Amino acid sequence: MDYNFQFNVIWRNFDTLLDGAWLTFQLGVFAFWGGALLGLVGAALKTYGPGPIRFLVDVYVVFMTNTPALIQVYFLYFGLPEVGIRWSSEACLLIGLTLNAGAYLTMIMRAGFLSVRKSEMEAGEALGMSLVQQIRYIIVPHIAKSIYPALANFFIVILVMGTSVGALIGVDELTGTAINLSTVNYRWLEYFTVIAGMYVVLTFIASIGLALLGRWAFRVKARIF
Amino acid sequence: MPHLAVNDVCAKYGSLEVLHGIGFEVDRGEVVSLVGPSGSGKSTVLRALVGLTPVTSGHVEVDGKKIDYGSSQAVKAARDRMAIVFQQYNLFQNMNVMRNVTLAPIKIKGRPKAQVEAKAIELLDLVGLSEKRDAYPDQLSGGQQQRVAIARALALEPEILLLDEVTSALDPELVNEVLDTIRRLAREGMTMILVSHEMSFVREVSSKVIFMDDGKVVESGPPAEIFDTPKSERARDFFGKILRH
Ligand SMILES: Nc1ncnc2c1ncn2[C@@H]1O[C@H](COP(=O)(O)OP(=O)(O)O)[C@@H](O)[C@H]1O
Numbered sequence: 188m189d190y191n192f193q194f195n196v197i198w199r200n201f202d203t204l205l206d207g208a209w210l211t212f213q214l215g216v217f218a219f220w221g222g223a224l225l226g227l228v229g230a231a232l233k234t235y236g237p238g239p240i241r242f243l244v245d246v247y248v249v250f251m252t253n254t255p256a257l258i259q260v261y262f263l264y265f266g267l268p269e270v271g272i273r274w275s276s277e278a279c280l281l282i283g284l285t286l287n288a289g290a291y292l293t294m295i296m297r298a299g300f301l302s303v304r305k306s307e308m309e310a311g312e313a314l315g316m317s318l319v320q321q322i323r324y325i326i327v328p329h330i331a332k333s334i335y336p337a338l339a340n341f342f343i344v345i346l347v348m349g350t351s352v353g354a355l356i357g358v359d360e361l362t363g364t365a366i367n368l369s370t371v372n373y374r375w376l377e378y379f380t381v382i383a384g385m386y387v388v389l390t391f392i393a394s395i396g397l398a399l400l401g402r403w404a405f406r407v408k409a410r411i412f
Numbered sequence: 413m414p415h416l417a418v419n420d421v422c423a424k425y426g427s428l429e430v431l432h433g434i435g436f437e438v439d440r441g442e443v444v445s446l447v448g449p450s451g452s453g454k455s456t457v458l459r460a461l462v463g464l465t466p467v468t469s470g471h472v473e474v475d476g477k478k479i480d481y482g483s484s485q486a487v488k489a490a491r492d493r494m495a496i497v498f499q500q501y502n503l504f505q506n507m508n509v510m511r512n513v514t515l516a517p518i519k520i521k522g523r524p525k526a527q528v529e530a531k532a533i534e535l536l537d538l539v540g541l542s543e544k545r546d547a548y549p550d551q552l553s554g555g556q557q558q559r560v561a562i563a564r565a566l567a568l569e570p571e572i573l574l575l576d577e578v579t580s581a582l583d584p585e586l587v588n589e590v591l592d593t594i595r596r597l598a599r600e601g602m603t604m605i606l607v608s609h610e611m612s613f614v615r616e617v618s619s620k621v622i623f624m625d626d627g628k629v630v631e632s633g634p635p636a637e638i639f640d641t642p643k644s645e646r647a648r649d650f651f652g653k654i655l656r657h
């Protein structure tokens with residue numbers, strides 16, 4: 188191979204890449220927590236809601252998990268303006284990713300609702316807890332602990348794969364920034380090598396953070412790799 | 413006026429009626445025991461009292477005031493006055509001992525944290541577990557978990573404590589530590605309804621024994637009477653079987 192790698196231009200624009208990485212990180216965190224909240228509500232409605240509501244949750248989950256996240260974000264970005272709703276590309280990406288994550292997390296958390304010990308719920312009820320209080324004090328810690336690895340993996344998926352969809356609607360997250368910069372001087376290979384490394388570092392930091400959080404909050408002994 | 417009066421109560425699981433008109437009374441400070449064959453509905457009586465199994469007819473009165481199990485407010489009020497301890501302890505697995513005991517009084521009843529914690533420390537001392545405050549349920553033996561469950565129920569300061577076979581999931585050598593706790597509560601004048609197969613213990617602590625079979629009260633009276641001179645064939649049969657071994 189006689190390609191001549193030239194990384195100098197990249198280091199000159201490294202600040203811009205760091206900004207992109209920071210935005211990627213923020214988008215990942217917000218979409219995950221928003222999705223977790225949606226997932227919790229979705230799983231609760233799927234478990235305890237009346238028939239029609241359970242059906243609506245199913246429709247939401249099937250629709251969002253069986254269509255590409257890219258299409259969902261496109262729909263918000265290109266489709267909604269047709270009916271007069273115009274959001275920034277960042278907002279479309281964040282909302283799209285959150286809705287998408289919410290559907291996956293509804294499925295993941297549903298497993299937690301089904302596996303909670305019925306007797307613990309009953310003990311809570313006998314102590315005077317309402318259903319919402321039982322969910323909050325019994326099911327949420329149970330979910331956090333028992334499916335923590337699945338949740339942590341899913342966070343990484345959003346952080347790396349989900350956010351990069353933004354590149355296609357002009358969000359300056361890490362991938363989008365790299366594409367923009369490389370169209371100026373055609374150093375694609377260098378840029379993509381460097382951001383691949385940055386994604387790995389980002390994932391590594393997130394994994395350590397999640398493992399520490401899990402250990403501290405839920406007594407989960409999570410493996411980092 | 414009795415502290416608790418249960419009148420002709422029926423209860424169902426789904427469409428299956430398992431209590432067919434249960435009646436008995438409990439005075440303040442009294443220990444009343446429910447005994448009878450497995451499946452006779454003893455647990456269901458306790459569950460119905462705290463609104464875990466729906467009461468379909470009959471009524472329950474506390475201090476002469478009727479509890480309407482159809483209203484969630486009234487059920488909440490009933491749960492304020494009666495606390496249940498389950499055979500399988502049913503502790504919250506993801507909380508340490510202290511939080512198991514203090515969660516409901518603080519978060520559900522909204523009592524002041526400092527006061528609840530002081531009370532919890534006292535209760536854990538009473539059940540002999542002051543050292544285990546920070547332990548999680550899976551780090552405790554069955555007997556210890558059951559004593560935490562008793563402390564958790566007492567933390568709500570109930571007027572009546574309902575104990576459902578609290579020793580039957582325990583290894584024999586752990587049974588006594590739990591029975592000692594109950595003895596202590598009885599001495600302190602706690603009103604209790606006890607479901608138990610420990611007949612000598614029932615005889616020792618109860619002022620009244622209720623023999624149930626097939627969702628009905630067959631007979632009731634002072635322990636000596638029920639155990640030594642049961643009137644019904646079914647009670648004679650039952651005690652004959654279990655007292656022989
Ligand atoms: N959750 C339940 N669903 C349906 N039937 C039940 C349930 N719990 C108990 N039963 C039935 O109710 C009857 C009384 O049970 P229970 O009150 O547990 O008896 P005991 O405590 O005296 O052994 C039994 O026939 C039992 O099979």
Ligand SMILES: [Mg+2]
Nearest residue numbers: 454455456577
């Ligand atoms: Mg029982």
